[in-house]
Amino acid sequence: MELTQTAPQESFFKRLSWFDWLFAAFLIGGAGYALSLYSSYMNVYDKSILLAAVGVFSILGWNWKPIRPLMIGVAVLSMFAISNYHGDLARGNQAFFLKYLFASQSAIMWMSALFIMATLSYWLSLATRSEFAAKVGSGLTWAAILMGLIGLMVRWYESYLISPDVGHIPISNLYEVFILFSIITSLLYLHYERLYNNRQMGAFVLPVISAAVGFLLWYAFDRQAQEIQPLVPALQSYWMKIHVPANFIGYGSFSLAAMVGIAYLLASKGILASRLPKLEVLDDVMYKSIAVGFGFFTIATILGSLWAAEAWGGYWSWDPKETWALIVWLNYAAWLHIRLVKGLRGPMLAWWAVVGLFVTLFAFLGVNMFLSGLHSYGTL
Amino acid sequence: MSKSSATFSKSVYELMSSMRFAISLLTVLAIASIIGTVLKQNEPYLNYVLQFGQYWFTVFKWLGLYDVYRTTWFVTILAFLVASTSTCIYRNMPSMLREMRSYRELASENSLRHFQHHAEFTTHGTHLEALIQYLTEQGYRYKQRALDNGAGTLLAAKVGSVNRLGYIFTHSAIVIICLGALIDSNIPLKIEQTFGLKRIETRDIPESQVPAISRLAPNSLSFRGNVTIPEGASADVVFLNIGDGYMVQDLPFTIALKKFHIEHYSTGQPKMFASDIAILDNATGKQILEHTLTVNHPLIYDGVAIFQASFGDGGTKLKMNGWNLFSASSKPFDVNGVVNSKTKITADNQQYTLEFTDFRPFNIENTGQLPSAEQRNKDARSVMVGNAVGDKSNLHNVGPSFQYKVRDAQGQAHEYSNYMLPLLVDKRWYMLSGVRNNPGDPLHYIRFPLDQDRRLDGFMRLRGMLLDPSTHAEIARRFAASAIQGGNVPVDVRTKLADSTTKVLDLFGKGGYQALSDFIEKHIPAAERDRAAQTYLKILELSSFEAYIMAEQKAGAPAPKADEDTGWFIRDSLNSISDIFFYGAPVYLQLAEYDQVNASGLQLTRSPGENIVFGGSGLLVLGIFAMFFIRERRLWLLVKPGQVLFAMSSNRKTLDFENEFERHKQRISAIVKD
Numbered sequence A: 001m002e003l004t005q006t007a008p009q010e011s012f013f014k015r016l017s018w019f020d021w022l023f024a025a026f027l028i029g030g031a032g033y034a035l036s037l038y039s040s041y042m043n044v045y046d047k048s049i050l051l052a053a054v055g056v057f058s059i060l061g062w063n064w065k066p067i068r069p070l071m072i073g074v075a076v077l078s079m080f081a082i083s084n085y086h087g088d089l090a091r092g093n094q095a096f097f098l099k100y101l102f103a104s105q106s107a108i109m110w111m112s113a114l115f116i117m118a119t120l121s122y123w124l125s126l127a128t129r130s131e132f133a134a135k136v137g138s139g140l141t142w143a144a145i146l147m148g149l150i151g152l153m154v155r156w157y158e159s160y161l162i163s164p165d166v167g168h169i170p171i172s173n174l175y176e177v178f179i180l181f182s183i184i185t186s187l188l189y190l191h192y193e194r195l196y197n198n199r200q201m202g203a204f205v206l207p208v209i210s211a212a213v214g215f216l217l218w219y220a221f222d223r224q225a226q227e228i229q230p231l232v233p234a235l236q237s238y239w240m241k242i243h244v245p246a247n248f249i250g251y252g253s254f255s256l257a258a259m260v261g262i263a264y265l266l267a268s269k270g271i272l273a274s275r276l277p278k279l280e281v282l283d284d285v286m287y288k289s290i291a292v293g294f295g296f297f298t299i300a301t302i303l304g305s306l307w308a309a310e311a312w313g314g315y316w317s318w319d320p321k322e323t324w325a326l327i328v329w330l331n332y333a334a335w336l337h338i339r340l341v342k343g344l345r346g347p348m349l350a351w352w353a354v355v356g357l358f359v360t361l362f363a364f365l366g367v368n369m370f371l372s373g374l375h376s377y378g379t380l
Numbered sequence B: 001m002s003k004s005s006a007t008f009s010k011s012v013y014e015l016m017s018s019m020r021f022a023i024s025l026l027t028v029l030a031i032a033s034i035i036g037t038v039l040k041q042n043e044p045y046l047n048y049v050l051q052f053g054q055y056w057f058t059v060f061k062w063l064g065l066y067d068v069y070r071t072t073w074f075v076t077i078l079a080f081l082v083a084s085t086s087t088c089i090y091r092n093m094p095s096m097l098r099e100m101r102s103y104r105e106l107a108s109e110n111s112l113r114h115f116q117h118h119a120e121f122t123t124h125g126t127h128l129e130a131l132i133q134y135l136t137e138q139g140y141r142y143k144q145r146a147l148d149n150g151a152g153t154l155l156a157a158k159v160g161s162v163n164r165l166g167y168i169f170t171h172s173a174i175v176i177i178c179l180g181a182l183i184d185s186n187i188p189l190k191i192e193q194t195f196g197l198k199r200i201e202t203r204d205i206p207e208s209q210v211p212a213i214s215r216l217a218p219n220s221l222s223f224r225g226n227v228t229i230p231e232g233a234s235a236d237v238v239f240l241n242i243g244d245g246y247m248v249q250d251l252p253f254t255i256a257l258k259k260f261h262i263e264h265y266s267t268g269q270p271k272m273f274a275s276d277i278a279i280l281d282n283a284t285g286k287q288i289l290e291h292t293l294t295v296n297h298p299l300i301y302d303g304v305a306i307f308q309a310s311f312g313d314g315g316t317k318l319k320m321n322g323w324n325l326f327s328a329s330s331k332p333f334d335v336n337g338v339v340n341s342k343t344k345i346t347a348d349n350q351q352y353t354l355e356f357t358d359f360r361p362f363n364i365e366n367t368g369q370l371p372s373a374e375q376r377n378k379d380a381r382s383v384m385v386g387n388a389v390g391d392k393s394n395l396h397n398v399g400p401s402f403q404y405k406v407r408d409a410q411g412q413a414h415e416y417s418n419y420m421l422p423l424l425v426d427k428r429w430y431m432l433s434g435v436r437n438n439p440g441d442p443l444h445y446i447r448f449p450l451d452q453d454r455r456l457d458g459f460m461r462l463r464g465m466l467l468d469p470s471t472h473a474e475i476a477r478r479f480a481a482s483a484i485q486g487g488n489v490p491v492d493v494r495t496k497l498a499d500s501t502t503k504v505l506d507l508f509g510k511g512g513y514q515a516l517s518d519f520i521e522k523h524i525p526a527a528e529r530d531r532a533a534q535t536y537l538k539i540l541e542l543s544s545f546e547a548y549i550m551a552e553q554k555a556g557a558p559a560p561k562a563d564e565d566t567g568w569f570i571r572d573s574l575n576s577i578s579d580i581f582f583y584g585a586p587v588y589l590q591l592a593e594y595d596q597v598n599a600s601g602l603q604l605t606r607s608p609g610e611n612i613v614f615g616g617s618g619l620l621v622l623g624i625f626a627m628f629f630i631r632e633r634r635l636w637l638l639v640k641p642g643q644v645l646f647a648m649s650s651n652r653k654t655l656d657f658e659n660e661f662e663r664h665k666q667r668i669s670a671i672v673k674d
């Protein structure tokens, strides 16, 4: 295995290539440019988050190399798209590059199509044992993430074109967070793909992203959900920008664990066993994913209650969304105890992870659809 | 202590600190929590009675299902969780701390050989220094022990012991968070209620008349309550909603609302709302500070956090046209009202009380459709609700609306919600008035059609004419004359038609379509009913046109054109007139002018437990990350002349650990080879 043959360790910084340093310089330059343009509009939180982002993304890129071209690609192409607008929203439907590629709606359609193609490639690879098809799957997934992120960036800009007071970060309603969910879940997957040097799990993880994409398309075509809506006063808060992404790292991880759980269950019955990674690997991915998800979900819930303390006057109101977050959290706490303390392994835990997906799904979607409460910002 | 009680308390201790029990508690808590999300909490009790019926209402009330999270049984489960977690910490902490400190340097050669992860190497020289250097390089801390027989050295090393602190942090955090929440809970109040020291007030009485037993002193440990203050007014209390009533919490200061601001997006949704408030000293009435309160930016004063929560009406003055729906007269009368107060009117020789309940200057509706019941309930005026996505298409501000109840002398009331401006529905203009009998019901809309001048007068005149039996004969005569023209028609054909027309008009004037249909049902054989109904409708419609001409003539208005628009107008009018019989009140109020007065909804809390809860949360995050992302690993190297025994263990068996073992094995084998 690759991991067992690492060369004698040099210090971390010595191992960075010139491209790594260029990447960091690029981030610093970008942040400096943003500050020079907008610092008068930014408060101290905005500025410190921007600076923290430089550090976080540098480290992320240094540790996970493909992040560097991804981020540079997103930045360059988004800037290109934005400059193509000439400050006029209508150009999204007129200028060639915007209309067919980079207007937020087009980019998101590309993202959707690429995710579905990636799913098919992974399945083709599983069916034919073709390593090449799996590589194509990974490539398509990266491309989908690129387009999705460009879509979000451009959408952010478009919201300001509608009217400066409408402008806001595109993670404020169900439509937008579904895009975020697809991107985060696929990034998490690609991370595990690299960590375990194994691409077969893609055939199981990508379908949940395709399902999200399917929902997104239905939501856009049937309900015109893609229209940018202004923010109600309660959502105009800094907390939203960190609460929502943290939550989706949790949701994404739990979904990923459940999909790997399905692979585990099949493999443990001998189905596709020879084409899937070993059971121990699947089990390990499931555990890691739930652990990461649990950590971020805890943070997200705490951030949510900090926000609630500011917006609703109480850190905990037993509103359905909050309560379901607690239920999800308790569920995975129990899962972790069983595994870590009792040392239980095997199909029972995999089943539980799969059931966990339904609990998570209910907290994420079901609450919005069936229950009413304070979190009614994202109703279907 | 007797022996049996000792074993009993021991087994309680065993149970409380057992994993099985903890997991069961987590599961039970999760399931119990679901109940409160499925059943809407803290609604007015009447809604539950309507939903479940009296029997189940009582059962559920007894179980506390309308406020699950504050019931004794739910709090008991939480208390068990705290107790269980505490005993678990108590039981595990000593050994955890010991583990953290210890290097296990006393491990024997034999036991190391029994480790699942071990390897042996034969060597030539001694490599102790190189091995120590390797361990340090790898981040391990070690302890060195010479073997008893002097024949070698044991290096006992470890890394990531902080992992154990993770356990202590996480589980203490749970206890701390629960204790913080306990401080902020209403348990003390509940105990006072149980002993009859405090009582919920259920009557709808002015705050000043609420008796002391339902009032809480300003120094309450914690509370969370609401108050609505109209512009220009002030408040020194908040209301705590409990069960089917409330309690009054006296505040240590007074809040005055000077002005309320609201800004809207171009779509009409609220963009920002804010209150200019002043804090006044209770004793002297002197102003202490002034502040503008906005959503997401609470003001903290004297340990009390003040939040902008919602807004509403603070007594808007309304000027209305009252239309008597059943009188032949078609002139409106003036009505004046103030939101949140009552006034009396007489209509149809009966006394009615008008209770004005609300006024909204904006209504965002999906035009082209009648507003659905659900939409009407989604009020964008509170921080707590609001719809960011909603029905995206066709959202429009359809202007002001106001709500009122009409209560008759017997105390029966219907509730109305009327728009001030006409709405375009199915390409034609109407005045809309929604009515319902119960608060939870959907509104049923009656639509009054507008005439060519976009006014209600045409409809009201036609209505007056059709509901006045004394005009029916003349309408019928004119209709018969115009329907059957030409000189050679026998007189009795015309009279016959006129007679049946009078009959139809009389029936319709008494009870709308329902009366016509009852008549048909009663007097016409089943086989001919359809045809008869069609004939009657035709007669009604055509004669109504004559009635409309007469009505306009009488009012000195120009004669209506005989075109399609008028045809629709007549049909719509007939539908409305027929609906009047189910409208529930003899008057329709049309809003003419208003002078808006806003009120701001504030929420005030004192929650001394908040910082404890957040402190505990911080600890929780630290703990979880320490547990997941710092792996504890132990490593032993038993170095003897010509031989190295290598063993590893971890409290977590993961793939990472397996990989790490393999890596060390190779590296160590390389080090000791030469």
Ligand code: HEM
Residues within 6 Å of the ligand: A333, A336, A337, A340, A341, B016, B017, B018, B019, B020, B022, B081, B084, B085, B086, B088, B089, B092, B163, B164, B167, B170, B171, B174, B624, B627, B628, B651
């Ligand atoms: C709300 C209640 C609880 C929560 C949220 C909670 C959470 C956790 C979490 C997240 C872990 C980490 C899993 C890991 O080690 O990676 C853990 C471990 C553990 N929990 Fe709990 N726990 C709770 C209650 C309890 C109770 C009541 C007990 C006592 C029986 C308990 C015993 C343990 C033990 C023994 C470990 C393993 C520690 C170790 O080996 O490092 N937990 N808990």
